Amino acid sequence: MNVDLARWQFAFVTINHFFFVPITIGLAFLTALLQTAWYRSKRDEYLRLTRFFGTLLVINVAIGVVTGLVQEFQFGMDWGAYSRLVGNIFGAPLAMEGLAAFFLESTFLGLWLFGWDRLPRRVHLATIWAVSLGTVLSAAFIMAANSWMQHPVGYKMVNGKPQLNDIWALFTNPVFVWGYSKVLFASLVTGAMVMLAVSAWQLRHGQDKDVFVRTARLSLVVLVPAILFTMLVGDELGVIEARYQPMKIAAAEAQWTTCQPCSFSLFQIGGGNNDQVPTQIIEIPHLLSLLATNTWNGKVIGMTPLQNQYSKQYGPGYYVPDVFIQYWGMRVMAYLAVVVTLIGLWGLWLIRRKKLATSRLFLWVATWAVVLPFLMNTAGWLLTESGRQPWIVQGLMLTKNGISPSLSTTWIAISLGVFVLVYAVIATVELLLMIKYARQSLPPPRAGADVDQPVPAVQY
Amino acid sequence: MSGLVPFWFIVIAFFWTGFFILEGFDFGVGMLHDLVGTDEASRRAAINTIGPLWDGNEVWLIVAGAAMFAAFPGWYATMFSAFNLALVLVLVALIARGLAFEYRGKRDSPNWRRTWDTALTAGSLLAPLLIGVALGDLLHGLPIDSAQNYTGSFWDLLQPYGIFTGITLVAICALHGATFLELKTTGDMRQRAGHLARLVAPFTAAAVIGFIIWTHVTHTNAFFLNPIELLAVLAVLAAAWLVYEPHRHGFAFAATTVTMASCIVAIFVGLYPNVMVSTTSTANNLTVHNTASPAYPLKVMTVVAIVLLPIVLAYQAWSYYVFRRRVSAQEFQAPAHQEPAQAGVPAAGDAPRP
Numbered sequence: 001m002n003v004d005l006a007r008w009q010f011a012f013v014t015i016n017h018f019f020f021v022p023i024t025i026g027l028a029f030l031t032a033l034l035q036t037a038w039y040r041s042k043r044d045e046y047l048r049l050t051r052f053f054g055t056l057l058v059i060n061v062a063i064g065v066v067t068g069l070v071q072e073f074q075f076g077m078d079w080g081a082y083s084r085l086v087g088n089i090f091g092a093p094l095a096m097e098g099l100a101a102f103f104l105e106s107t108f109l110g111l112w113l114f115g116w117d118r119l120p121r122r123v124h125l126a127t128i129w130a131v132s133l134g135t136v137l138s139a140a141f142i143m144a145a146n147s148w149m150q151h152p153v154g155y156k157m158v159n160g161k162p163q164l165n166d167i168w169a170l171f172t173n174p175v176f177v178w179g180y181s182k183v184l185f186a187s188l189v190t191g192a193m194v195m196l197a198v199s200a201w202q203l204r205h206g207q208d209k210d211v212f213v214r215t216a217r218l219s220l221v222v223l224v225p226a227i228l229f230t231m232l233v234g235d236e237l238g239v240i241e242a243r244y245q246p247m248k249i250a251a252a253e254a255q256w257t258t259c260q261p262c263s264f265s266l267f268q269i270g271g272g273n274n275d276q277v278p279t280q281i282i283e284i285p286h287l288l289s290l291l292a293t294n295t296w297n298g299k300v301i302g303m304t305p306l307q308n309q310y311s312k313q314y315g316p317g318y319y320v321p322d323v324f325i326q327y328w329g330m331r332v333m334a335y336l337a338v339v340v341t342l343i344g345l346w347g348l349w350l351i352r353r354k355k356l357a358t359s360r361l362f363l364w365v366a367t368w369a370v371v372l373p374f375l376m377n378t379a380g381w382l383l384t385e386s387g388r389q390p391w392i393v394q395g396l397m398l399t400k401n402g403i404s405p406s407l408s409t410t411w412i413a414i415s416l417g418v419f420v421l422v423y424a425v426i427a428t429v430e431l432l433l434m435i436k437y438a439r440q441s442l443p444p445p446r447a448g449a450d451v452d453q454p455v456p457a458v459q460y
Numbered sequence: 461m462s463g464l465v466p467f468w469f470i471v472i473a474f475f476w477t478g479f480f481i482l483e484g485f486d487f488g489v490g491m492l493h494d495l496v497g498t499d500e501a502s503r504r505a506a507i508n509t510i511g512p513l514w515d516g517n518e519v520w521l522i523v524a525g526a527a528m529f530a531a532f533p534g535w536y537a538t539m540f541s542a543f544n545l546a547l548v549l550v551l552v553a554l555i556a557r558g559l560a561f562e563y564r565g566k567r568d569s570p571n572w573r574r575t576w577d578t579a580l581t582a583g584s585l586l587a588p589l590l591i592g593v594a595l596g597d598l599l600h601g602l603p604i605d606s607a608q609n610y611t612g613s614f615w616d617l618l619q620p621y622g623i624f625t626g627i628t629l630v631a632i633c634a635l636h637g638a639t640f641l642e643l644k645t646t647g648d649m650r651q652r653a654g655h656l657a658r659l660v661a662p663f664t665a666a667a668v669i670g671f672i673i674w675t676h677v678t679h680t681n682a683f684f685l686n687p688i689e690l691l692a693v694l695a696v697l698a699a700a701w702l703v704y705e706p707h708r709h710g711f712a713f714a715a716t717t718v719t720m721a722s723c724i725v726a727i728f729v730g731l732y733p734n735v736m737v738s739t740t741s742t743a744n745n746l747t748v749h750n751t752a753s754p755a756y757p758l759k760v761m762t763v764v765a766i767v768l769l770p771i772v773l774a775y776q777a778w779s780y781y782v783f784r785r786r787v788s789a790q791e792f793q794a795p796a797h798q799e800p801a802q803a804g805v806p807a808a809g810d811a812p813r814p
Contacts, residue, residue, distance in 0.1 A: 062562035065515060066555040072522050076529065076540025077547055083540070084608070087533020088753035092761060095530040098523035099768045106519050107772075107779050110512035118782055164757040404541035406610040415548045422552055426559060433566050459792070460504065460511045460565050 026191015080404030097141035105134030147176035188226035197370035248387030251326035260299035262288035329383035473728035479520035488637010490584025534751030542610035557583035596625025601737035679730035692722035
């Protein structure tokens with residue numbers, strides 16, 4: 001009961017946090033690009049765009065920061081036994097994240113926001129790049145920590161407890177290398193889709209069409225390679241996870257028995273338990289073999305043999321994750337990636353035909369497509385995190401053993417309730433403000449548009 | 461035992477102290493912004509004295525927590541589990557504050573702004589109070605069993621000494637914030653800040669002296685105060701005197717800074733070598749030794765801290781230098797109508813400064 005509630009709480013706050021993180025990573029980079037364009041070209045419209053998207057970025061960062069606080073404290077609050085056992089390993093990248101990334105991000109965001117009229121143009125440009133670097137570094141450290149839970153490396157067992165003995169192993173962990181790349185590309189996709197949606201709405205309803213067509217183009221040019229790389233990296237990550245967490249991949253295909261070669265079903269009905277025979281609809285031969293092993297005839301071990309193997313290795317228990325979440329998490333993520341790719345290619349084709357600003361249908365689709373990256377990101381994380389279950393650290397510690405022993409059910413229920421309430425309020429406020437500021441018209445062009453004229457600072 | 465264990469205790473005490481010095485005046489400004497600011501323009505001016513800085517200041521708390529996680533996982537696990545519900549409240553308070561900064565100017569409606577003003581005041585009061593209770597409880601002691609697990613209820617967290625620590629920190633934050641506002645504002649606002657400082661100073665002085673004596677008797681039988689405790693008493697007396705001096709605002713702020721620093725350090729000095737006292741049995745005390753990470757991770761973290769910390773301190777100091785100018789209410793006066801501040805469209809009040 002306690003474990004279930006604590007897991008709901010962790011999943012709830014983490015999924016919410018990760019709505020804001022990829023926007024921040026993506027938009028910080030794109031805003032830095034816009035400001036660089038202004039710095040180099042000295043054209044006023046790039047300044048106006050920088051300020052416009054900078055406002056959206058700041059609205060997001062605020063929530064990313066405050067929900068990030070919760071993330072940092074969660075481990076100790078609810079997962080005390082976990083923190084005690086692995087803190088010497090897992091805590092290290094977290095502390096590095098604070099020192100290397102959070103300070104950088106927050107200090108330079110203040111300098112960027114309030115420093116428009118106080119810093120030389122070149123230094124001010126450097127501050128937004130420092131913010132962007134901070135977001136990217138932050139993701140690196142937390143992904144190193146998360147990857148360690150998926151595939152623990154760089155430690156030795158001393159008296160039955162894991163002790164860090166090679167910090168570099170955390171950062172050369174293949175799960176980290178590919179998982180981190182995937183997060184970065186997915187964040188670019190998210191940031192680009194947000195920028196595209198805002199620009200598309202402005203092209204349909206706003207006044208500054210000639211200006212927003214620039215960001216529509218920029219976002220598409222970033223989006224298409226980013227989504228292609230997300231899928232390529234995701235494919236490699238799947239192969240790596242199949243190696244270290246075979247159960248995760250078998251569950252993603254609801255593959256109870258071992259197969260070779262293995263096909264991929266477009267969708268299926270049933271199959272959540274091993275006595276059910278799923279009705280698989282439209283099977284694509286060899287595709288699962290390709291996804292899981294990168295070979296045409298690769299073998300994928302089924303969940304039943306894996307369950308038997310784990311029972312022998314780790315003692316009696318049920319080692320199969322929630323098959324429904326795995327199967328559909330995988331498909332929602334993959335199918336939406338295809339949809340996003342098609343939208344991106346459609347946009348590029350319209351750029352080539354010089355019809356981007358006038359194709360009402362595309363602009364309408366591009367506006368609403370803003371929900372897709374969030375669904376993809378969430379589905380991907382559910383696949384990754386739920387697929388690790390029942391382990392909190394793969395092969396080392398079970399989730400049910402990681403919880404703080406001192407917690408009562410009432411405590412967790414209260415804190416879960418409070419977080420749901422608070423997050424509902426802040427998500428609503430954020431959404432309303434994002435929509436409001438995304439629909440605002442651009443700041444007016446500056447009279448004379450003299451570059452050396454100071455740009456007024458932002459203030460609360 | 462690795463010599464790095466006491467070193468990391470000092471590093472963590474340093475982060476907590478830095479957090480309270482920096483975020484301390486942010487909390488104070490948050491509590492007082494509505495009293496120093498009598499109208500919208502001056503309230504905005506008060507908030508903007510810490511506008512570019514508060515976020516970086518708050519990171520000190522995150523880093524303090526993360527450093528405990530990495531260097532003393534046992535301490536982090538026991539403390540954060542024990543204070544679970546209290547920390548939920550701390551987080552809610554910090555969320556309310558953080559969002560108030562970013563969002564209060566984002567809609568042009570008095571009700572909207574007043575709501576966020578209330579959130580800012582309440583969050584700024586609640587956060588140091590609760591964190592203070594937690595720090596006080598570390599020294600006073602909590603029911604902890606031999607497996608280092610907290611065995612008490614939520615109400616066991618509300619120890620008189622812990623509560624008094626919280627109240628003392630709120631009082632110091634208020635005075636610290638008032639002296640900060642006196643340094644960073646002009647005209648009427650500056651006078652109101654000075655007035656508030658003089659109003660709060662006697663209470664802060666009384667609270668700090670009471671807190672130091674209570675702390676002293678909690679951790680030792682020695683008669684004389686140790687140097688850090690003595691420093692706290694002298695600093696708060698100096699602060700209470702300096703706020704009455706018309707041209708000593710810089711010194712007054714320095715004195716409240718030292719007061720805050722020495723009070724936090726006094727708690728950690730009182731604790732060492734314990735990190736959490738157990739009321740069940742002294743054998744169950746959490747100490748730096750029985751909660752610390754092994755030598756290798758401490759070594760890694762030491763290298764990281766030695767490389768990064770000077771850089772962090774340098775650019776944070778630089779950002780304080782960039783924003784050293786006073787903020788005046790005139791900058792935020794809206795002539796005809798008030799536009800919400802948006803990046804790009806400077807609100808009418810954000811007139812370019814000379």
